[in-house]
Amino acid sequence: MARPSGNPLTRWxxxxxxxxxxxxxxxxxxxxxxxxxxxxxxxxxxxIALLGYLAERLPARPPEDRA
Incomplete structure (x- = not known):
């Protein structure tokens, strides 16, 4: 543990x-x-609350076919 430097009265x-x-x-x-x-x-x-609410209410997107 390092000792504090300087005068203790000044620090106080x-x-x-x-x-x-x-x-x-x-x-x-x-x-x-x-x-x-x-x-x-x-x-x-x-x-942020409004965007979260709207994101919950949006219908889920159907999965895309990657053929």
Whole structure:
């Protein structure tokens, strides 16, 4: 197991303040992403579901004769 390099106090400060910044920024970032992408994701999911439904309802093709 490799020993972590660097000053432990510096690593602690970077980890602590990095976590604080992430907690402060993450909710706003998630809301921004959801607002921009929710419509596209929903449309894509509906399109996939509709294509799957239509594919199930199509009649099966008769087998082709390969003579």
């Amino acid at each position: 400060f970077l980890g602590f303040f990095g976590a604080m910044i992430a907690v402060a920024i993450l909710p706003r970032t998630l809301v921004f992403i959801l607002r921009r992408m929710a419509g596209r994701v929903l449309a894509e999911a509906l399109g």
